[in-house]
Amino acid sequence: MIGRLVIDDVSPAVSGGRYPARAVVGEHIPIEATVWREGHDALAASVIWRRADEEAPGAALPMSLADAGLDRWKATVIPDGPGLWTYRVDAWSDPWASWRRAVSAKLDDGQGAEALANDLETGARLLERYARRADPGHRPRLLRAAGRLRDDRAPLAQRVSDALHEETAEIVARSPLRDLLTRGVPHQIWVDRPLALAGAWYELFPRSTGGRNAAGNPVHGTFATAAADLPRIADMGFDVVYLPPIHPIGRTHRKGPNNALTAGVGDVGSPWAIGSEEGGHDAVHPDLGTIEDFDAFVARARSLGLEVALDLAFQCSPDHPWVREHPEWFTTRPDGTIAFAENPPKAYQDIYPLNFDNDPAGLYAELLRVVLFWVGHGVTVFRVDNPHTKPVDFWHWLIGQVKERHPDVLFLAEAFTRPAVLQGLAKAGFTQSYTYFTWRTAKQELTDYLTELVGTVDFLHPNFFVTTPDILPEHLQQGSPAAFALRAALAALLSPAWGLYSGYELYEHRALHQGSEEYLDSEKYELRPRDWARASAEGRSLQPWITRLNGLRREHPALRRLRGLRFHTVDNDALIAFSKHDPATGDTVLCVVTLDPEQVEEGVLTLEPPLPGLEPDGTVSAHDALSGEPVTLGDSTLKIDPAESVARIFTWNGHE
Incomplete structure (x- = not known):
């Protein structure tokens, strides 16, 4: 529906407003709209911004004309708490701005009092209208300005001086007349806590933390041995420790090392083949410990400032209790057997996918129960395995149900799939998503x-x-330490959220075979104990660089933002330069990262406005975050030797 004034192309509006936009507490969210009307009269606009659960009308934040040629208006809102927020763009005719603009143009044209007689009387009447709305302390000034406009004995310049004074404009702006007020359509923004946007993740298999016995053989780890590794992870500056499935593992069709179809005695199998006679999705593998041991692990993580993310893999081994108790939750093939998972030509005989169509009410209720069970045991984040293989309406329902009870719970989608599906899952409610960055x-x-x-x-x-x-990925399979370092730098500096899988800091790089992206001796099928202390002592660890990257992310709020990311020109395709800016603090970070792990690369960096803090001559006084030295940047020649460092990182305080 078109109103008296046109309010169009409002953003953020996801799929035309079908889904809430997403943001985090404290984020500066730009609200934009195209607003116009017929003719030449001035107009104004504001954003009405409030929490959805509040009955108050909300705050009216004035919008500014960001692009006059495109009639594009803009304001910034900053949510101060999580939950659902709403905003609406309102627009109205601004008679005072129209009057000022017209009178100023006629005065500049040299028109006299006689030609402006009607304009002067119109201005006086407008000021009287504003005076009736203004604070008592401001009324005398407005009425005095109206009287002077009518004083035909005074020179024209004196008659208009009070009316055109900036103080009058400021008073008028406090109590604006809203002629032809047009209200826009309400839109929603779901606001999460900051971890929903920014955080550093570390993936850890608890079963690989048991070390080796006297014979040198791996020992199955427990929640207690995994907890002993948490200080090392926290010291590297991670925010989340993510655990693959911790549930009992099936024995039927259990996989052996390197995804072998037949498991030998003592082979541990894939943790994604969930369920056995010991229990299903609400149980823990007995070799890891008890549920009380898991609670202790969560408590230890929290004491170190780490949150625990649990893998949410809605699939079953053939031994899962659901297979016996609810065969309707699976797909039966023509020969009467239950269909196992396939991604032709790949087959996963140890996994039965769920069928969401036979008994959706029963299955949905049970899966919600599972999630709430783990929330009750301190899990605040879920990494969801293959969400694109389950109905999107299920995820929309499940995440909504969980958020209604526990708004702080976050969901990461392992959605390595087509862009439309990846984005559709995000719209449906997933907090974060894996990407194609890899x-x-x-x-x-x-x-x-x-x-x-x-x-x-x-x-x-x-x-x-x-x-x-x-x-x-293929680019890490040569095992070059600099290759691992530069990919970590790109991930940690470009994205507000980044993560790595345990062993990355040891440059683990052996592929199953040429052309494969799978690990040789994959931890998915066997224990992989690691000697962190020995690797560090021998200088074979990326841990110091990872720690520095996470330290920079904590020191600089700009690195925990994605809005406002800018790329800058470097005349060398082996060097990439980009900057980030945090409008709340003015924090600005400029990064130059080499894409060549082997050779020294050199190039001229060109800084272009509107980079915050840039001087008129195109330079900026910055701090080298790695060396600690002051530096002046402009059209600067930079050299990066990957044997020393894969990145140059500069910081300063800039204001847009």
Whole structure:
């Protein structure tokens, strides 16, 4: 419906307002709209902003004309608490701005009092209208200005001086007349806590933390041995420790090392083959300990400032209790057997996928019960396995149900799938998503992809995992320490959220075979104890660099933002330069990262406005975050030797 004034192309509005936009507490959210009317009269607009659960009308925040040629108006809102918020853009005719503009133009044209007689009387009547609305202390000034406009004995310049004074404009702006007021359509923004946008994740298999016995053989780890590794993870500056499934593992069709179809005696199997006679999704593997041991692990993590993320894999081994108790929750093949998971030509005989169509009410209720069970045991974050293989309306329902009870719970989608599906899951409620960063390596494709992500920041929060247990990208398979370092730098500095899989800091890089992205001796199928202390002592660890990156992220709020990411010109395709800015603090960070792990690369960096803090001569006084030295940047020649450092990082305080 078109109002008296036109309010169009409002943002953020996800899928035309079908889904709430997403943001976090304290984030500066730009609200924009195209607002116009017929003719030349001035107009004004504001954002009505409030929490959805409040009955108060909300705060009216004035919008400014950001682009006169496109009639584009803008304001910034800052949510101070989590939950659902609403905003609406209102617009109205601004008679005082119209009067000032017209009279000023006629005065500049040299027109006299006789030609302006009607304008002067119109202005006087407007000031009387404003005076009736203004605070008592301001009324005399407005009425005095109205009287002077009518004083035909005074020179014209004196008659208009009070009316055109900035103090009068300020008083009028406090109690504006809203002629032809047009109210826009309400829109929603779901606001999460800051971890929903920014955080550092560490993926850990508790069963691999048991070390080795006297014979050198791996010992199955427990929640207690995993808890002993938490201080090391916290010291690196991570915010979340993510655990693959911790449930009992089936024995039927259990996989052996390197995904072998037949398991040997003592083979531990894949933790994603969930369920056995010991229990299902609400049980813990007995070799890891008890549920009380898990509670102790969560408590220890919290004491170190870490949150625990649990893998949510809605699939079953053939031995899962649901297979016996609810066969209707699975797909039966023509021969009467239950269908196992397939991604042709790959087959996963140890996993039965769920069928969401036979008994949705019963299955939905049980899966919600499982999630709430783990929330009750201190899990605040879920990493969801293969969400794109389950109905999107289920996720929309489940996440909504959980959020209604526990608004702080977050969901990360492992959605390595088509862009429309990845984005659709984010719109449906997922807090964060894995992305295609893992396969973006060249300067242009990184620039294009990050530009795309900035364009979807209103609903999709990316998490840049450098590797996962399933994915060892080709560019890391040579084992170059600098390659691992530069990918960590790109992930940690480009994305507000990033993560790595345990072993990354030890440069684990052996692929199953040439052309494969799977690890040789994958931890998905066997224990992988690691000697962290020995690796550090021998200088074979990326841990110091990871710690520095996470330290910079904590020191600089700009690195925990995606809005406002800018790329800058470097005349060398092996160097990529970008900056981030935090409008709340003025914190600005400029990063130059090499994409070549082997050679020294050099290039001229060009800084362009509107980079905050840039002087008129195109330079800025900055701090080298790695060396601690002051530096002046402009059209600067930079050299990066990957043997010393894969990045140059500069910081300063800038204001837009």
